[in-house]
Amino acid sequence: MKIIEIEGGRSLEGSIRIGGAKNAIVALIPAAILTDEEVTICNVPEITDTNALCDILDLLHVNYNRSTESIVINPKEIINTEISEQYSKKLRASYYFMGALLGKYKKAEMYFPGGCSIGARPIDLHLKGFEALGATVRSEKNKYIVEAEELRGANIYLDIASVGATINIMLAAVKAKGKTIIDNAAKEPEIVNIATFLNNMGAKITGAGTSTIKIEGVDYLHKCFHEVIPDRIEAGTYIIIGALCGKNLKIDNVIPEHVDSLISKLEEIGVELEVGQDYVRVLESTNELKPTTIKTAVYPGFPTDLQQPFTVLLTKASGKSKVMETIWENRFMHIPYLKALGADIEEKNQTATIIGPTELTGCEVVATDLRAGAAMVAAALIATGKTTITSAEHILRGYEQIVEKLSSVGAKIEIKEI
Numbered sequence: 582m583k584i585i586e587i588e589g590g591r592s593l594e595g596s597i598r599i600g601g602a603k604n605a606i607v608a609l610i611p612a613a614i615l616t617d618e619e620v621t622i623c624n625v626p627e628i629t630d631t632n633a634l635c636d637i638l639d640l641l642h643v644n645y646n647r648s649t650e651s652i653v654i655n656p657k658e659i660i661n662t663e664i665s666e667q668y669s670k671k672l673r674a675s676y677y678f679m680g681a682l683l684g685k686y687k688k689a690e691m692y693f694p695g696g697c698s699i700g701a702r703p704i705d706l707h708l709k710g711f712e713a714l715g716a717t718v719r720s721e722k723n724k725y726i727v728e729a730e731e732l733r734g735a736n737i738y739l740d741i742a743s744v745g746a747t748i749n750i751m752l753a754a755v756k757a758k759g760k761t762i763i764d765n766a767a768k769e770p771e772i773v774n775i776a777t778f779l780n781n782m783g784a785k786i787t788g789a790g791t792s793t794i795k796i797e798g799v800d801y802l803h804k805c806f807h808e809v810i811p812d813r814i815e816a817g818t819y820i821i822i823g824a825l826c827g828k829n830l831k832i833d834n835v836i837p838e839h840v841d842s843l844i845s846k847l848e849e850i851g852v853e854l855e856v857g858q859d860y861v862r863v864l865e866s867t868n869e870l871k872p873t874t875i876k877t878a879v880y881p882g883f884p885t886d887l888q889q890p891f892t893v894l895l896t897k898a899s900g901k902s903k904v905m906e907t908i909w910e911n912r913f914m915h916i917p918y919l920k921a922l923g924a925d926i927e928e929k930n931q932t933a934t935i936i937g938p939t940e941l942t943g944c945e946v947v948a949t950d951l952r953a954g955a956a957m958v959a960a961a962l963i964a965t966g967k968t969t970i971t972s973a974e975h976i977l978r979g980y981e982q983i984v985e986k987l988s989s990v991g992a993k994i995e996i997k998e999i
Contacts, residue, residue: 586996603630634674636671638654810839815981
């Protein structure tokens, strides 16, 4: 097990560069197998989720070559084989191989994927989309077998604007016969990035980033070069950390429009920011932070993935703040540990009430999931004394070189294996 130890109370100054988006690369790597030619993806984040996807490429006999911030994938010798639980359980996004293999071979076999335990995350919408395209779905315990004689375009309405279902249906539909229309599609920037990648390979996708995506099936996809967009959640996390303990901390390689909802909330509570074309600088400020209410929502609303770190910031606001979680029912698992650190928080009916300001004191806490782990890091950086974060593997799934990046701007942080 990995732990992260942090000595809190230091001001952070300098610049942190944001890497490629986790929520994009986890779909781009599976999408790459839809062609039989070589594709190059750059700005690839060095996170354990990337490693887990490469393990699946190995299982499928896909040739690839990784170098610093890039991966070259050549699926010419791919073998469509069952993706066992050993591989699928490593990350939730392994399910994108289901859509890609179905699109390429009209058949996919894989076990139900893993990931963070932040609530019920069924793949019913994915499977309904596959069925609408003409596939049959069978389940054997935890394994799904999805196959079709032929995939045909269809009109598909998503009951929920699911990112995963939107992407998986796109992957299955790009080589289907005729036109597919996805209504109530998710609008996240990562979906646009994936649609761009597919189009660069010869797909015909329009409307990505809106609630209606249209896909005209093609027979063949070819080689291309593609760049992963910057990770808006990593950027948001470090911007929040800057608001907590930054001293003119610059967050570089950012697309500011992707974090508009966060920037608006930070300015509302009194955080001073300088927003550039590709950076956000958190200015040193003596302003007293004001309390606020946030409610998580699908993009472009306030991201559920930033709710947990933002809760830490609200422990410094003077008065009563509320955080309402509408996406995942288990997204408050960080709260008991914030309370152990000294925060005044109560949680009821998917709403957390935070009374501030409070001082935090270091102790041992747990990273129960990826974003809860980010919240623990943020809290530890402002806590008095040492904080030990166990189950740090969760954090490494989505934050590349987090120890190195924070150390470079003045944090006293180290990672250990126990």
